[in-house]
Structures are given as structure tokens and as C-alpha cells.
Amino acid sequence: MKTILQSMPLALTLGLSSGLQAGEFTPCTNHDHDAYDTHRVDSHAPIGVMGDHTHGAGEWMLSYRYMQMAMDGHRDGSNKLTNQGVYDLGFMAAAAEMEMEMHMVGLMYAPTDQVTLMAMLNYVRKDMRVEPRSAMMSPFNHTSEGLGDVTIGALFQVYDADHHRVHFNLGVVLPTAEVDEIDRGTYMPFGMQLGSGTWDLKLGATYLGQAEHFSWGAQLSGRLGLEDQNDTGFSYGDSLNFTTWVARKVNRSISVSARLNYTLQDRIDGEFDRLVPRVAPQHFQENYGGEVLEAGLGVNVLFQKGFMRGNRIAAEVLVPIYQNAHGVGMNRDYSFTIGWQRAF
Numbered sequence: 001m002k003t004i005l006q007s008m009p010l011a012l013t014l015g016l017s018s019g020l021q022a023g024e025f026t027p028c029t030n031h032d033h034d035a036y037d038t039h040r041v042d043s044h045a046p047i048g049v050m051g052d053h054t055h056g057a058g059e060w061m062l063s064y065r066y067m068q069m070a071m072d073g074h075r076d077g078s079n080k081l082t083n084q085g086v087y088d089l090g091f092m093a094a095a096a097e098m099e100m101e102m103h104m105v106g107l108m109y110a111p112t113d114q115v116t117l118m119a120m121l122n123y124v125r126k127d128m129r130v131e132p133r134s135a136m137m138s139p140f141n142h143t144s145e146g147l148g149d150v151t152i153g154a155l156f157q158v159y160d161a162d163h164h165r166v167h168f169n170l171g172v173v174l175p176t177a178e179v180d181e182i183d184r185g186t187y188m189p190f191g192m193q194l195g196s197g198t199w200d201l202k203l204g205a206t207y208l209g210q211a212e213h214f215s216w217g218a219q220l221s222g223r224l225g226l227e228d229q230n231d232t233g234f235s236y237g238d239s240l241n242f243t244t245w246v247a248r249k250v251n252r253s254i255s256v257s258a259r260l261n262y263t264l265q266d267r268i269d270g271e272f273d274r275l276v277p278r279v280a281p282q283h284f285q286e287n288y289g290g291e292v293l294e295a296g297l298g299v300n301v302l303f304q305k306g307f308m309r310g311n312r313i314a315a316e317v318l319v320p321i322y323q324n325a326h327g328v329g330m331n332r333d334y335s336f337t338i339g340w341q342r343a344f
């Protein structure tokens with residue numbers, strides 16, 4: 001992880017400096033010069049952005065993303081807490097670390113230039129290290145793993161002219177994730193369950209712009225629960241996300257990006273349908289959600305030659321620059337996404 005974090009700024013610097021050399025850009029031919037160019041490497045947003053682009057009529061795209069998100073310890077609002085700080089607030093245990101891994105498989109298909117259909121399936125693995133207050137008890141790990149949320153949706157392009165595009169994002173989350181994961185005879189904390197477990201609605205709007213060497217975009221999206229309770233009785237808080245990015249085309253195959261990502265999420269509602277001992281902050285609904293502002297660096301690669309021609313590989317790292325948790329929340333560390341995309 002360290003090496004990836006260290007090499008990203010280097011890649012960005014190299015990209016920016018090498019891109020400044022004159023004559024490196026291949027002038028595009030046979031193109032409508034006022035239209036948004038979908039063949040450019042930076043016509044796709046940084047890989048951490050979902051539903052960022054639409055496709056032309058008849059086009060399919062298959063994608064795979066691997067995402068890792070890490071949390072270390074807790075925070076009380078905007079202040080970082082030590083484990084001792086958590087115990088001092090009256091909790092019998094603290095979550096020292098948590099890691100979430102997600103494998104995401106996506107399919108896109110455009111029946112027309114204006115409408116792109118999409119489906120995304122997640123496989124989730126979560127691991128949380130719990131450190132009890134009492135020295136008599138040893139630390140242990142909660143782990144959960146399985147199918148996460150499945151989203152089906154559509155993108156509706158409403159504007160496409162002069163190197164600018166706008167589309168609306170509509171999605172429905174199916175309650176495919178298990179929310180009754182058990183460890184040591186009781187439900188694991190809300191955050192260790194595999195997804196929302198409720199029918200949710202996703203709404204958004206996405207803007208994309210292009211200049212000769214640069215491109216940029218912004219997306220505002222929200223996720224609203226359509227049910228008050230999942231199968232075990234609780235529901236995630238609604239969330240709002242705003243992200244904006246700028247990318248620099250290094251050459252025909254490589255672009256580098258910088259992004260800001262803001263997420264606001266409400267607390268958890270409802271209650272487990274069985275009594276669960278409340279020993280750590282994760283057992284309380286009011287300790288979920290809050291605000292996180294992350295900054296990210298990414299790289300997109302679009303292979304132009306050889307057997308990999310037409311394949312895209314991209315990676316992005318995000319680190320929090322501001323966070324304000326509800327109650328005693330977990331402290332967000334880095335998140336990292338690497339992905340592959342191929343249009344047919």
C-alpha cells in the first residue's frame with residue numbers, strides 16, 4: 001500500500017511534465033470536433049466514480065473493480081480517539097482496525113445513444129479487530145463475507161454538445177446482501193453486515209467536460225432507503241455524495257487525475273430483531289454516518305496496441321482530508337480501487 005501511495009504523486013508529476021512537451025498529442029481525425037470524444041483515455045472518470053459515462057447505441061461494457069477501504073480506530077466527531085479514549089467513554093471494547101474489500105462486476109449496455117443500462121454486483125469481505133477493555137480478555141477478529149448489494153440502473157444522457165455532456169443516474173439497490181451475519185452467537189455489529197439489506201433508490205446527475213489536454217467532471221448523487229427495516233430490523237442512513245475531478249491526458253494511452261470526494265451519511269435506524277450485547281461503539285445506531293471529504297489521485301490506461309488493445313486499466317487512491325463522524329464513529333483511513341474495463 002505504501003509503495004502505491006508513494007508512486008502515485010510521482011506518476012502524476014511525470015505525467016504533467018511529460019505531457020507539456022509539444023507535439024506529443026495525436027491530432028484527431030475523422031471526428032466531429034465539437035463532440036465529446038469517447039475514445040480518449042480520460043473520457044472515463046477516475047475508477048472510483050460509478051456511473052460516470054454513457055455508451056453509444058449498441059455498445060456493451062464489462063468491468064471489474066477491486067476496492068479496499070481501511071479504517072483505523074475511532075473518532076469522536078472530528079477528533080481522533082485512542083482505544084483508551086473509547087474505554088473512557090464507557091465502552092467495554094473498541095474496534096482497533098477494520099478493512100473492507102469489495103469485488104465489483106459491472107455490465108453496461110446502451111440500447112440508444114441516450115440510454116445506458118447498467119448492473120453491478122458486489123462481493124464483500126469485512127474484517128474487524130476488536131480490542132476489549134479488560135486485560136483478562138484477548139483481542140479477536142470479526143469477519144464476514146458474501147454477496148453484497150446488487151444495483152441495477154440506467155443513465156439518461158440529456159446534453160451532449162461542445163465537449164460537454166450531462167446525464168442523470170437512476171439506480172435501484174436490491175436487498176441481496178445478508179444482514180444476519182453472526183459471530184460468537186450474536187449478530188455482528190451493523191457495520192459488519194454485508195450491505196443495506198433494504199430496497200434503496202440511487203439518484204444522481206453527472207457532468208463531463210473536455211479540453212485538448214484536460215478533462216473534468218462532477219457528480220452529485222444520493223442513496224435513499226425505500227424501506228424502514230431490512231430482514232433483521234434496521235436500515236442504513238440515507239447518503240449524499242458529491243465528487244469532482246480533473247484529469248490530464250499524458251498521451252493517447254495514459255491520463256492522470258486528481259479528485260475530491262465528499263460523502264454525508266445519516267445514522268442507522270431501527271434495531272436488530274434479537275438482543276445484541278452493546279459493548280463497542282459499533283453496536284449503537286447513532287455512531288454511524290457523518291461526513292468524510294477525501295482527496296484522490298488516479299491513473300487511467302487505455303491500451304492502443306497489441307493484444308490488450310481496447311482494454312482499460314485504472315487505479316485510484318483516496319485519503320481523507322476532513323472527517324466528522326456521528327457520535328463515536330470509526331476513523332477512515334485510505335481507500336484504493338483498481339479496475340479493468342472493456343467495451344464491445
Ligand SMILES: [Cu+2]
Pocket residue numbers: 053054055061108
Ligand atoms: Cu462503460
